[in-house]
Amino acid sequence: MTEDNKKNKPSAEENNKKIIRKLQGTVISDKMDKTIVVKVDRVKQHSKYHKSFVMSKKYKVHDEKGQYKEGDKVEFAQCRPLSKDKRWRVLYK
DSSP: OOOHHHHOOOOHHTOOOOOOEEEOOOOOOOOOEEEEEEEOOOOOOOTTOEEEEEEEEEEEEOOOOOOOTTTOOEEEEEEEEOSSOOOOOEOOO
């Protein structure tokens, strides 16, 4: 094998690298214990008419410290299932 082929091949460490999904949104509810509901907005464009419109989705996010309140901007990442609906965890700064 030449040196060029060795450089282009991914190593075993790169193949086992975990992809972590991170999202940002606004807290819309903090009434549950250690759980917040976060609304994430994203802009899509219609395929035929090219009009931009906003789509939103709500996520239940685990907030161990309970420090986020309604209206706060928050960043969160995907994790193992914590309950029936919770698969996200707050990233504290």
